[in-house]
Amino acid sequence: MTSADRAARVQPGTGLRCAVLGDPIAHSLSPVLHRAGYDALGLGFAYDAVQVPAGGLASFVGSLGEEWRGLSVTAPLKREALDFATLVTDRAELAGGANTLVRTEDGWSADNTDLPGAVAAIRERYDGPVASATILGAGATAASVGLALAELGAHTIRLLARDPSRARETAAALARHPGLEVDVVALDGAAMVGEVVVSTVPADAQSDQLLAAASQAAVVFEVVYDPWPTPLAAAAMERGQALVSGLDLLVHQAVLQFAMFTGHNGPLGAMRSAGLRALADR
Template identity: 70%
Template sequence: MASAMRCAVLGDPVAHSLSPTLHNAGYAALGLDWSYDAVRVPAGGLAAFLAGLDETWRGLSLTMPLKREVLDLADEVTDRARLAGAANTWVRGERTLVDNTDLPGAVAAVRERYDGPVHSATILGAGATAASTGLALCELGATRVTLLARSPERAAETAAAIRRHPAEPEVVVGSLADDVASGEVLVSTVPADAQTPDLLARCTGPDAVFEALYEPWPTPLAALARDSGRALVGGLDLLVHQAVLQFEMFTGRPAPLAQMRAAGEQALAARAGA
């Protein structure tokens, strides 16, 4: 695969994504004549986009709202993507394959920052990222996962995905508006503007906080965790670790993690300065 190849991240919105920065930094570090772009593809538009790709396209990263839509648009779906009910990675080979690197990426991100026990955990929000991180927590040992959602109906699909983990965890659905976070790890997948003082006051118990966002940074929850001295896993940690796995799937080469992370940190610092 010596010729120039193309990759991209797809979603809506997608212009804010740091994925092009990370992947292109990896290509540069390894001297690969590859390119990685951000392309807006709205819900319902993925099949048409895939149909228009030529043989120069090697891989795609999928963000919302396409992580569940892509499951029906590949020749092969990995076990972990089926388990999560969502995929964030599309790879073209002899057959097209979709995978979920958010799950192992979340495991790596947590263990990089927190080496304590994980018996139970609370997740704020109930979308595709909540499903992947919930399964990652089960990989780390959690036997009880609490989802705090705006409504039980919104959490049903994610709760079902986490319950499918071979460890058969107990999954409890609670109220984002009223309930208190419990367990050793707290994961937030909700927007920064939803992190109200009332919510923060109910999130002081867990030993580690995993903030899935990387912009704006720090979020109110991340700032609270940092200032209280708790272990803090950031959205950039997750993004880098899942991108490293994608990079290796796309290129077949070991990913330069340090260079990819540094590029992401520099880009976020530049945005903050601007």
């Protein structure tokens, strides 16, 4: 299927158009969140999910008409979005990937709303100090959340990776933040440090040993939102730890995208409520 064919399959709306791109993409809650925002504010935007495989972003975006205003970008396209854009923000460059493309007069601008979205999500649930933290996993999301933790004051971050040799790119992205020290160790059996433990690994990788090791953290940040709760999230709730969910992150980063795409502040409450209803129906 050509990029033009994929564009034609997106149902047109009554006004300007936006979408989330990725592969796979059917599971994405982004259409639910953004459409709820449009409904709340009475905007005539359309927002859809479009499957775009790795290597296909430039061709697809290049085929879009002028009615397309903004694109949310998820795996495996975040690096491609960074390379494709005419303009790249400092935070997207720092994170090594973009989750947002916005049409400008000169082309497409790439940004990363995961980073400020993670800052907002953490601060919504926890107002204490962040001097150090542990992140389970070492992919693109780990890089964005790690940089958010550095913005909140963390000077040391430990990456626990199932394959430490594959964590170099994320560790390098974090190390670009001035004054941030990063160490990478194997996921199995490693000690956790800091006030915040972030999990970017699947639920089936969350062993009893990992759950026990996370028990001393003030905050558990579980970026997975489906299935919910994960073993780590359930343990955090039982222990009374502050819990930041993947939906918290998704909503906060979507609110920022919404403003970039439409010029209106995203209605956080309406978008979160829509996400919660959608998850309950799954």
